[in-house]
Amino acid sequence: MAQHKVNYTQDGGLPVALTSIDKIVNWGRSNSIWALTYGLACCGIEMMASGASRFDFDRFGTIFRASPRQADVMIVAGTLTKKHAEFIKRLYDQMTEPKWVISMGSCANTGGMFNTYATVQGCDRIIPVDLYLPGCAPRPETLQYGVMLLQKKIRANHASKAQKAKRLM
Amino acid sequence: MRAYTPKDNVQAKAYYTDRFYVSPQVPKQDVSTDAIFASDLAAISAKFEVKDAFIQVTNMVVYINASDIYGVLKLMRDELEYTQLTEMSAIDWLAKDKTFEIFYQMLSMNKHKRIRIKYFIQKGQAVDSVNELFRSADWSEREMFDMFGIEANNHPFMKRILMPYDWQGHPLLKTYPLQGDEFAAWYEVDKIYGKEARDIIGPELRDTANINRYDSERFARLGFEQPKGTVITGNEEPTVQTYQEDGGVFLIKKYDKDASKIVDDPQR
Numbered sequence: 267m268a269q270h271k272v273n274y275t276q277d278g279g280l281p282v283a284l285t286s287i288d289k290i291v292n293w294g295r296s297n298s299i300w301a302l303t304y305g306l307a308c309c310g311i312e313m314m315a316s317g318a319s320r321f322d323f324d325r326f327g328t329i330f331r332a333s334p335r336q337a338d339v340m341i342v343a344g345t346l347t348k349k350h351a352e353f354i355k356r357l358y359d360q361m362t363e364p365k366w367v368i369s370m371g372s373c374a375n376t377g378g379m380f381n382t383y384a385t386v387q388g389c390d391r392i393i394p395v396d397l398y399l400p401g402c403a404p405r406p407e408t409l410q411y412g413v414m415l416l417q418k419k420i421r422a423n424h425a426s427k428a429q430k431a432k433r434l435m
Numbered sequence: 436m437r438a439y440t441p442k443d444n445v446q447a448k449a450y451y452t453d454r455f456y457v458s459p460q461v462p463k464q465d466v467s468t469d470a471i472f473a474s475d476l477a478a479i480s481a482k483f484e485v486k487d488a489f490i491q492v493t494n495m496v497v498y499i500n501a502s503d504i505y506g507v508l509k510l511m512r513d514e515l516e517y518t519q520l521t522e523m524s525a526i527d528w529l530a531k532d533k534t535f536e537i538f539y540q541m542l543s544m545n546k547h548k549r550i551r552i553k554y555f556i557q558k559g560q561a562v563d564s565v566n567e568l569f570r571s572a573d574w575s576e577r578e579m580f581d582m583f584g585i586e587a588n589n590h591p592f593m594k595r596i597l598m599p600y601d602w603q604g605h606p607l608l609k610t611y612p613l614q615g616d617e618f619a620a621w622y623e624v625d626k627i628y629g630k631e632a633r634d635i636i637g638p639e640l641r642d643t644a645n646i647n648r649y650d651s652e653r654f655a656r657l658g659f660e661q662p663k664g665t666v667i668t669g670n671e672e673p674t675v676q677t678y679q680e681d682g683g684v685f686l687i688k689k690y691d692k693d694a695s696k697i698v699d700d701p702q703r
Contacts, residue, residue, distance in 0.1 A: 289685040297687070349599045351623035376640070383606055383615030384598070386623055387639040414678045421684065435628065435635045 291425035295338070295364070296417040298327040302337035302357065307344025309371040309403040316406035326413055334360040339416065340393075341409070345373040346386040358393045363431055366420075368412055369395045372402040394432040443610050444530060463489040471546055475515050483507050494540075494549045501537075501554045505563045508539065508552065512568055517541040517550060520569035523576070525583045527609045533558055535585060539565070556585070564590040582607035601626070614641055 301323075305313050317323045317330055331337045334357045346354060358367070369389050372378035375398050377387035389395065396419065399412045423429065451458070466476050466488050472495040476488050479497060483506060487498040499507055511517040519542040526536040539552040556562060564587040565572045576587040577596040584605040586593055594600060603618045604611055614620075624636050660674050661667065679690045 285685055293685050293687070348619070348622045349597075352627055355627050381641055381643055382613055383611070383619040387641060391636055391639075392623060392627060418678065418680070421680065435632055 288423075288425050292421045292423060295425070296420040298329075298338075299366075299413060299416065299420075300329050300331045300336060300338050302334055302340045302361065303330045303332050304340055304357070305343045306346060306350070307373060309343035309374070312403045312406055313341055313343040313370065313409060316409045321406040321410060323410070323413070326410070326417070328413055334358075335362065337361055338364070339366045339368060339413075341368045341370050342374040342389045342395075343370040343403075345378065345380055346389045346392070347384050348386055349384070351386050351392050354389065355392050364420075364423075364429060365432075366396045366416055367393055368397045368399060368409075368416065370399045370409060370412075371404055372400070375400070378402060390434075392434070394434050396432075439612060439614075442612070445609065461491050463491055466490060466495060469495070471548055472550075475511075475548075475550065478515055479507060479510065482510060494551050496551045496553060498553050501556050501560070501562065504537075504539070504552070504554060505565060505568070508541070508565050508568050511541055511550070511552075515543070516545045517543045517548075519544065520565065520571050520575075521549075523565075523572060523579070525579050525585055527583065527607070528555075529558060530609060535583060537562055537579075537585070561586040561588050563588050566590055581605065584608070 305311070315321060317328075323329070328339075334340070338361070340354075340358060340361060342354065358365070367389075369375050373380060373385070374389045377385050379402075381387075386392065397412050397416055399408050401408055404412075466472050469490060472490060476485065476495065476497065479485060479499075480488075483503045484500055485497055486500070487496075489496055497507075508520070520539060521542045522540040523538060526538070528534050528536055534555045534557060536553060536555055541550045541552065543549075562576075562585060564576055566576065566587070566589070573591070574596055576590055577592070577594060579585050580587065580593060581595040581597050582605055595602060598606065599622075602622070604616060615622075620639055621630075621633060624630075624632050628636070659671065661671060665671075679687070683689050
């Protein structure tokens with residue numbers, strides 16, 4: 267038995283919160299955005315830096331997962347080659363709904379400087395993208411900002427209503 | 436987008452129009468100037484026909500017949516101490532004289548010497564694999580097949596190595612367009628969604644000359660984003676970035692921008 271006294275009647279001290287289902291579901295979703303470990307090129311280095319101690323993604327609840335079945339957001343960090351295109355679609359399909367996609371950097375947005383036969387000219391040709399981050403490569407601050415905007419986008423959803431799954435076509 | 440011009444003929448044309456222009460040549464030395472190379476060449480030419488041999492930038496270049504390659508490399512590995520095949524590939528001379536030039540770069544760690552074995556093959560002709568002599572030839576010959584379409588006989592796994600197995604075309608040929616042919620342009624769409632999706636997804640946007648000066652104003656500058664389709668007049672108010680809704684967020688501490696420290700020292 268704890269010896270200290272908890273003043274439950276103090277301001278904000280009550281262990282009870284009244285809210286709506288939407289808000290609490292969205293709170294859970296937006297503050298535990300587990301990201302798929304998906305570094306494809308040099309943007310992956312910035313993504314790793316975002317996850318490491320200096321920029322500390324954990325404080326957003328963003329934890330990198332090695333399996334698409336445990337991930338909520340796919341951060342496409344790097345150049346998407348045509349050989350890899352079928353696998354990004356497969357990984358996206360394996361993620362459970364609701365799911366989001368952040369296209370990180372010029373290569374994932376538009377193919378970037380790789381205007382060649384072997385590069386997909388934008389990953390939105392394969393999967394639906396929620397957020398495009400500019401930069402080559404974007405700094406970790408940009409990725410954090412993008413995650414905060416994604417949190418805002420998630421909070422704008424009505425979690426209690428059935429959501430239409432995002433599909434490219 | 437710059438119009439595509441056929442590259443079939445581009446090698447056959449003279450690059451320089453100046454009639455007095457002399458293209459720079461790497462100086463060639465006679466093999467007899469180097470004792471080690473001279474004895475190596477004597478050992479090779481005793482058993483195989485040597486078409487040409489010279490020294491270029493401390494490397495001896497030896498031209499042989501295509502059918503002799505396995506024997507020459509076996510001789511060099513077993514008797515001449517050239518124990519490493521550091522690199523091999525092909526050069527596309529199809530436009531010039533309808534041939535591929537195949538080269539094998541050999542290294543002797545004992546002699547501190549490098550020899551380049553070369554020969555020509557016709558288009559469609561296969562080469563003999565040297566995979567049994569040098570394991571490094573395994574992937575190199577696969578890459579040569581992938582990039583040029585030159586097959587290697589007796590190779591254990593003659594498949595593409597860089598491009599997907601169902602790719603069409605050989606990208607390092609001079610006639611292959613840099614931005615891909617029609618198969619390459621629709622590869623991922625055809626494979627994942629089928630050809631009927633081409634109309635929905637649309638062609639690739641590869642126009643590097645297309646610069647929208649408003650992109651940086653509405654897209655790339657944090658704090659000045661505008662929604663897509665906004666008519667930019669140039670006097671837009673900066674978009675105040677709010678990470679949280681006005682009423683605050685449930686269970687989340689209210690974000691106060693003024694209370695946060697903004698680090699603006701780039702040398703921090």
